[in-house]
Amino acid sequence: xxxxxxxxxxxxxxxxxxxxxxxxxxxxxxxxxxxxxxxxxxxxxxxxxxxxxxxxxxxxxxxxxxxxxxxxxxxxxxxxxxxxxxxxxxxxxxxxxxxxxxxxxxxxxxxxxxxxxxxxxxxxxxxxxxxxxxxxxxxxxxxxxxxxxxxxxxxxxxxxxxxxxxxxxxxxxxxxxxxxxxxxxxxxxxxxxxxxxxxxxxxxxxxxxxxxx
Numbered sequence: 727x728x729x730x731x732x733x734x735x736x737x738x739x740x741x742x743x744x745x746x747x748x749x750x751x752x753x754x755x756x757x758x759x760x761x762x763x764x765x766x767x768x769x770x771x772x773x774x775x776x777x778x779x780x781x782x783x784x785x786x787x788x789x790x791x792x793x794x795x796x797x798x799x800x801x802x803x804x805x806x807x808x809x810x811x812x813x814x815x816x817x818x819x820x821x822x823x824x825x826x827x828x829x830x831x832x833x834x835x836x837x838x839x840x841x842x843x844x845x846x847x848x849x850x851x852x853x854x855x856x857x858x859x860x861x862x863x864x865x866x867x868x869x870x871x872x873x874x875x876x877x878x879x880x881x882x883x884x885x886x887x888x889x890x891x892x893x894x895x896x897x898x899x900x901x902x903x904x905x906x907x908x909x910x911x912x913x914x915x916x917x918x919x920x921x922x923x924x925x926x927x928x929x930x931x932x933x934x935x936x937x938x939x
Contacts, residue, residue, distance in 0.1 A: 729864040729871045731820035736767070736800050737900060743769050744901060747870075748804065748815055750826055750858055752877040752894035753926070758782045759881065759888050762924050763826055763854070765815055767800050774806065775917050776813060778828055778852065779841075780883060781926055788883055789841060790832035790852050793918030818857075821864055821873070824896065828854035841915040853882030858896050870899035 736746060745768040753760035759782045767774040774797050778790040795808050805814035811830040818825055833847035840847065856879035864873040877894035880887060912925030 729821065729866060733870065733900070734817055734820040734898060736802070736804070745774075747897075747899045749897040749899075750815075750824070750856075750877075750894065751896075752856070752858075752890060752892050754782075754888070754890065754892050759785065759890075760926050761854075761856075761881065762926075763815075763828070764922060765804060765813065767797060767804075769800075772796070772798050774800075775920070776806075776811070777915060777917060777922050778813075778830070778832070778854065779913075779915065779922075779924060780852070780881065781913075787835045787838050787841060787913070788832050788850060788852060789835060789845060789847075789915065790828070790830045791845060791915065791917060793920070822860050824858045826854055826856050826858070828852065838913055841913060842921070843916070845916070850884045851882065853880075855880045856890060858894060861893070864898075869901045870897070872897045 737743070745766045747764065747766040750763040751761060759780060762779045764777040765774065774795040776792045776795060780788040790811060792808050792811055795806050797806055803814045803816045813828045813830070816825040830852050832850055832852040833845060834850050835841060835845065835847040856877055858875040858877055860873060861876050862874040864871040873896045875894045875896055878891050881890055912923055915922040915924065
């Protein structure tokens with residue numbers, strides 16, 4: 727059964743719904759830079775959380791994390807502002823084209839393991855201006871669907887600029903995952919009382935990930 731294009735957009739909000747999640751990833755062909763963007767909204771608490779992770783084969787992990795974003799009414803552009811961060815996720819055409827923007831302060835971590843700790847690191851400016859355009863039809867899964875994409879645009883890390891023209895994926899979910907922390911190897915990132923596990927594989931041209939808790 728084809729994925730319903732309406733499921734790409736925010737659903738009607740009800741207090742009993744599990745958090746809605748949108749995830750976007752990309753990797754550069756030369757393995758220099760890959761990225762993972764995750765935004766979730768919980769209608770019961772009228773709040774959200776956000777993670778942007780940037781990592782290269784020879785590049786330290788850069789994180790932008792906000793575990794508690796007050797959002798009284800979810801914008802159709804999935805836009806929010808909080809201390810030191812502005813982000814939006816615009817569905818230009820459902821199941822076909824999304825634009826993701828970010829202006830924020832993040833941190834560069836000396837050790838990847840610090841992502842599960844206090845996330846203390848060097849403060850750094852981070853910017854995203856990226857577009858995900860479909861490369862294949864979406865595929866259903868137990869939590870929603872995923873879709874292969876082409877990704878273009880620009881990434882800013884402090885005074886460095888990266889032009890992105892690569893492959894990527896989108897994942898849309900609105901059903902609680904049954905997976906556990908041990909189901910996925912990779913990097914753990916603490917988001918308040920939740921954990922985002924990401925498994926970047928530059929040679930395999932994919933990132934995998936899920937939020938637990």
